[in-house]
Amino acid sequence: MTKYTSFRMKTLSFLLDRRAILIIVSLIGAVILTALISIGIGEIFIKPDAVVKALFGYGTDMNELVVKQFRFPRIAMAILAGGALAVSGAILQGMIRNPLASPDILGITWGGALATIGFLTVFSDKANALTVSIQWQPLASFIGAVLAGFLVFILSWKNGISPIRLVLIGIGLTAVLQALTTLLMIIGPIYRASDANIWITGSVHGTNGQDVLTLLPWVVVLLILLMVYSRRVNLQELGDDVAKGAGAMLLRDRITLLFISTGLAGGAVAFAGGVGFVGLMAPHIARKLVGSSFGVLVPVSALVGSMLVMIADLIGRTLFSPLEVPAGVFTAAIGAPYFIYLLYRSRNK
């Protein structure tokens, strides 16, 4: 067992895989590097060293304005949202033991979408101007996403939670949420439908520093909670019978894990919208890199998810410049073929 270094405390103990640590460190490096480059690229090009200077307050006024006001919050949001979605997907895949599970399929994204367009519709006056501040929109989206997650959870409850019922009911609920979202889009003016459509596709455009500071503690707390729980996910991956035999409290663990997963996905979609396929792709890529031990899978998934959304956003705002394409278009464009490949690869499992 020289591959591992053990780490033990009173309530927490895990083995650290040395190779995994190396991968995590290099991924962190890659994320930071990509972020610096991405912050620099845009209408005004700023060199990476100038970006670092501006971030720490030693740059020119112009650079500091561009970096701190506009680009940094946006990139930070891409990192946070990508990481949260990826971890949410990793939890679901571990729990449902199916490589195709993801927050997109459980109706979480569409719950957020319905709440967002509902918010825009309910709080508009006759001239279609908003009567409350747009700052409340993420809260509305979050509530919608979490409610949808829990509704799926409650409806699939029948002497406990079966993963297959959970997935099927998620799919069913998605249909009705989608339908109601379209209904609200049709009732309102076309520009509102267009705004809502951008949200549904998923974009980190227009993020401000406050958004990042709101989401950050939420994601961090849930991630820490998850790390404590990670051994239980490892156990669930062995199957219900084995897990029960090993003394796992299946039901309580599932509820807690679902709560964490929904919370993470809900937080991400509240600010970034329905960026698709990240929760599906990132855990797979992570598993290829470090295997499926949950303790290392979580941080690696998070980093991969951050990379994916950051790169999708970079492509989206540069490729068709001056047009901005929402990041979600590219995550879907990469994610969908990847997904088909996955299905093909996993055919004998």
Place this chain on the structure above:
Amino acid sequence: MAHKLKTVRNKWLGLAIGALIVVALMASSVVYGLTSITWSTALNAFTQFDGSNEHIIIIDNRVPRALIGAAVGASLAVAGALMQAITRNPLASPSILGVNAGASFAIVVAVTFFSVTSLAAFSWLAFLGAAVASLIVYVLGTLGREGLTPMKLTLAGAAIAAMFSSLTQGMLVLNEKALEDVLFWLAGSIEGRSLDMLGAVIPYIAIGLVGAVFISKKINTLVMGEDVAKGLGQRTLFVKAGAALLIVLLAGGSVAVAGPIALVGIVVPHLARFFTGSDYRWIIPYSAILGAILLLSADIAARYVIMPLEAPVGVLTAVIGTPFFVYIARREFNQL
């Protein structure tokens, strides 16, 4: 499950009553709506057309709508029944398995990138999209040693549907004008469609419906299990391919006219089974009749829920269908 109509005589009777209800609903569909019309005006529009507003509304709008409602409802329901049979999955239907999403995607690509507006092209594109999507979902669902399991098939369907709809979504973000054009269509609606649109697809829908009735006896053998069917001398691949072709014609045809209307294909075959039991020679015609009834009533209701605006009928079928879907999912997938 104990079914309601046990004798052949009662089944024919039920079918006849169903057909009468369809006719009655089509007549109501002509009369009720934002512009209310009296029954005598409606009759006059056919016998002595005078060019008044009411008469124009009846001939150009309401009548096509009633006919399209019946045709689309019937074909989605029959497509659903065939799908549930060949996949032996109680939750299979064109909307859940991504067939509708594939057809929509093909049409939106054509509208945004190639400015296609011809109706004939619409239906061919819808067929193409439906065929590609069903092929991908079916192949992905059958891969592997265990073969076709409901879980794999449903997940593959949901994922393919998600893929096509996010790509559709992305194209619409880039092209706001196209969004305006296709938004109502995307929600699934039979309002404002001309008779020409129905004319363009009715041959395919007719082939699909008649074909489904002819194939139903073979389907009965197939649902006993692939091995049993083979043992009885059936060329199962041939029957499955035939059924798949019919599904593409029916689902593609209705999406071309009405857009993706959700969950009709899943609810109706179960209702049909409730009346007739498990004989597909009866399930197919009953599904057709009940599908028409469901869609026509949902469409009449859609005119009233957000008056004076109209809700797309696809929203109503989704709202009606989801509780049913949840019920089936809870009943059929009991194992932990």
